[in-house]
Amino acid sequence: MQKKMAYSFPDEVLEQVFSFIQSDKDRNAVSLVCKSWDEIERWCRRKVFIGNCYAVSPRMVIRRFPEVRSIKLKGKPHFADFNLVPDGWGGYVLPWIAEMAGAYPWLEEIRLKRMVVTDESLELIAKSFKNFKVLVLFSCEGFSTDGLAAIAASCKNLRELDLRESEVDDLSGHWLAHFPETCTSLVSLNISCLRSDEVSFSALERLVGRCPNLRSLRLNRAVTLDKIANILRRAPQLVDFGTGYYAAELQPDVFSNLAGAFSSCKELKSLSGFWDVVPAYLPALYSICPRLTSLNLSYATIQSPDLIKLVSHCPRLQRLLVLDYVEDSGLEELASSCKDLQELRVFPSDPFGAEPNVSLTEQGLVAVSLGCPKLRSVLYFCRRMSNAALVTIAQNRPNLTRFRLCIIEPKTPDYLTLEPLDVGFGAIVEHCKDLRRLSLSGLLTDHVFEYIGTYGKKLEMLSVAFAGDSDLGLHHVLSGCESLRKLEIRDCPFGDKALLANAAKLETMRSLWMSSCAVSFGACKLLGQKMPKLNVEVIDETEPPDSRPESCPVDKLYIYRSVAGPRFDMPPFVWTMDEAVRILH
Amino acid sequence: MEGSVGYDNDLNLRATELRLGLPGTEPVSIVRSNKRSLQQVADDDCGVNGCKSDDQNETAPPPPKAQIVGWPPIRSYRKNNIQTKKNESEGGGIYVKVSMDGAPYLRKIDLKIYSGYPELLQAIENMLKFTIGEYSEREGYKGSDYAPTYEDKDGDWMLVGDVPWEMFITSCKRLRIMKGSEARGLGCGV
Numbered sequence: 169m170q171k172k173m174a175y176s177f178p179d180e181v182l183e184q185v186f187s188f189i190q191s192d193k194d195r196n197a198v199s200l201v202c203k204s205w206d207e208i209e210r211w212c213r214r215k216v217f218i219g220n221c222y223a224v225s226p227r228m229v230i231r232r233f234p235e236v237r238s239i240k241l242k243g244k245p246h247f248a249d250f251n252l253v254p255d256g257w258g259g260y261v262l263p264w265i266a267e268m269a270g271a272y273p274w275l276e277e278i279r280l281k282r283m284v285v286t287d288e289s290l291e292l293i294a295k296s297f298k299n300f301k302v303l304v305l306f307s308c309e310g311f312s313t314d315g316l317a318a319i320a321a322s323c324k325n326l327r328e329l330d331l332r333e334s335e336v337d338d339l340s341g342h343w344l345a346h347f348p349e350t351c352t353s354l355v356s357l358n359i360s361c362l363r364s365d366e367v368s369f370s371a372l373e374r375l376v377g378r379c380p381n382l383r384s385l386r387l388n389r390a391v392t393l394d395k396i397a398n399i400l401r402r403a404p405q406l407v408d409f410g411t412g413y414y415a416a417e418l419q420p421d422v423f424s425n426l427a428g429a430f431s432s433c434k435e436l437k438s439l440s441g442f443w444d445v446v447p448a449y450l451p452a453l454y455s456i457c458p459r460l461t462s463l464n465l466s467y468a469t470i471q472s473p474d475l476i477k478l479v480s481h482c483p484r485l486q487r488l489l490v491l492d493y494v495e496d497s498g499l500e501e502l503a504s505s506c507k508d509l510q511e512l513r514v515f516p517s518d519p520f521g522a523e524p525n526v527s528l529t530e531q532g533l534v535a536v537s538l539g540c541p542k543l544r545s546v547l548y549f550c551r552r553m554s555n556a557a558l559v560t561i562a563q564n565r566p567n568l569t570r571f572r573l574c575i576i577e578p579k580t581p582d583y584l585t586l587e588p589l590d591v592g593f594g595a596i597v598e599h600c601k602d603l604r605r606l607s608l609s610g611l612l613t614d615h616v617f618e619y620i621g622t623y624g625k626k627l628e629m630l631s632v633a634f635a636g637d638s639d640l641g642l643h644h645v646l647s648g649c650e651s652l653r654k655l656e657i658r659d660c661p662f663g664d665k666a667l668l669a670n671a672a673k674l675e676t677m678r679s680l681w682m683s684s685c686a687v688s689f690g691a692c693k694l695l696g697q698k699m700p701k702l703n704v705e706v707i708d709e710t711e712p713p714d715s716r717p718e719s720c721p722v723d724k725l726y727i728y729r730s731v732a733g734p735r736f737d738m739p740p741f742v743w744t745m746d747e748a749v750r751i752l753h
Numbered sequence: 754m755e756g757s758v759g760y761d762n763d764l765n766l767r768a769t770e771l772r773l774g775l776p777g778t779e780p781v782s783i784v785r786s787n788k789r790s791l792q793q794v795a796d797d798d799c800g801v802n803g804c805k806s807d808d809q810n811e812t813a814p815p816p817p818k819a820q821i822v823g824w825p826p827i828r829s830y831r832k833n834n835i836q837t838k839k840n841e842s843e844g845g846g847i848y849v850k851v852s853m854d855g856a857p858y859l860r861k862i863d864l865k866i867y868s869g870y871p872e873l874l875q876a877i878e879n880m881l882k883f884t885i886g887e888y889s890e891r892e893g894y895k896g897s898d899y900a901p902t903y904e905d906k907d908g909d910w911m912l913v914g915d916v917p918w919e920m921f922i923t924s925c926k927r928l929r930i931m932k933g934s935e936a937r938g939l940g941c942g943v
Contacts, residue, residue: 247823249826249828250823250824250826250827250828251822251823251829252822252823333828333830335830361830363907365916365917365920365924443834444923466831467831467834515827515831516825516827517835518835519825519827519832519835520820549825549827574825574826576825578821578824607826631826633824633826658823
């Protein structure tokens, strides 16, 4: 009797219920319950996230989810950020746009990360999606302000245009003038990455003035300090603001104008930009500092005393990005003033210098770990570390979820004991039970990987460089880290054994990157042959891998799971180990 | 994930080890690919693992550290930002090299001491004993065989005078006085 009722539950009701389920994981789980749920769910899925654009083809996505409104795609491997992936590797969005143009006329949102976007793609977006609202291009490249002009001109309901950290061919600032006078819908505009020193300032001012819902505005360097006040007065409702150049000769009227403009922004919680800061202008921010939750000063070459003064005005700070000019003393101040701090990123001001130029050591991080009980996420560049400090940090902050430590000189040992830092990182993974992301550095043996394999059960992403002694290290990670999704390794003596022994593990992960390691061409071919659901790609810019003996190590290796099979847009320096394709070549 | 091959704590790999060398030779203690991007890293390894260094290195002073590709892991736009700042903060002046086509050696000037283009160009003219023509936005420098150009922080060669002075001194990496047909090509609607 009751079974019958369950089967006759109307689809519309189920759809309504499913609409409350937003997370991808839950949606995927729903679709596995039974065939009818799968069918209903796929017709009402509106958002799709594809972590690797080569893991599936556009057609497959469209076939399964015919009514998508929002798509998020990621392209190149993370190490592309550090120039390890040669230009032309791939990650082109055009095939996706071309397919979606026909299949999803009502597409509203496109979010891309590390993809190659051309003006042609942007023009196609502008033309194809009548209700287009959100375009986020995070670390993308390949397009110019001409493409942006097309978006500006055609997208009548555009809400978000966010170009964060992308490389844009900035041909002219006039593209901003392509936003029609009728465009009043902007909520978020981030043009901070545009490098040209021209921007059509009057067009920008008018645009800002006519968009009452504008919440987030990040300007680029072209906007000088004297212009900030005008912009802010037109948008006092801003929650997030990125300045341009924050430097000018100190003039009292400019200063008071600026301070007044900032104080009129009662909702402002997040600041960034600050290229070239003149410290005398920082007090103009004091009125909003008590409300600030996020501050990005990672381009500001201001010294520790000025940083300390500023930070001490920001008790509500949750997120701070800063250069190592902050020094240990600045971090100690941070630890005592900012009890809500959740995320800290300290970048190096002189990464290629042989000697330290600032007094920033492990002590600063220890102080923050002690003083900031909510600290979850750390990215820290420094020149020395000790096991004792790492153990202290781990014990102080078991709630860490992201810990990325970069000791600038590869293979630097514990500066006190000259031992490897295995024990220190071991303490991190042991105590921080919810650790999801970890980046290692310093002198490390296979032991650290034993710790990671044993304790890193929630670890999803691991970055390794210049570490380990043998395949045992890699084996510990692949066999122990149950939640591992992304593994990226460079310059480690890991070879064939661990990789081949854990081949099945690779199908449970998004991707594996190995460069300057010891994986032989023969092993790559074997992996490609045995694992049809993996794309095994060898990257070598100097010569084809089969021009050398099979036992020779490959230069770079990228392995990812895919249901789309080997890709066909590979450049000449990328070889697939898919047997069928290889033989055809 | 359980692999089909069981491993004890000690992977007994010797028996089936893939080696890079010929059979019968000792395996190298540092395994690296043919295209290792940095020789110096391997030399540092020698310090930790105790392998022999080159005879040459024993007598010569340690070579300067070359940069490792992609290390430290910082995005390019951050690196570029730092580079510009370094140029500016060194000794308080902005010293840039000035080269002139045909001249045997380069000069160096401090851009900070000039208040604008006229002063700068006058100084360069005096220093290198030549004349620059009249500047116009449309046509560049007319009336002379020389055109003053500079390399900006993006690596592009630009004509001096096109951008505001403040922007110029923060983005100029070095100056080059171009001569002849190359110079005439600049600014003529190209």
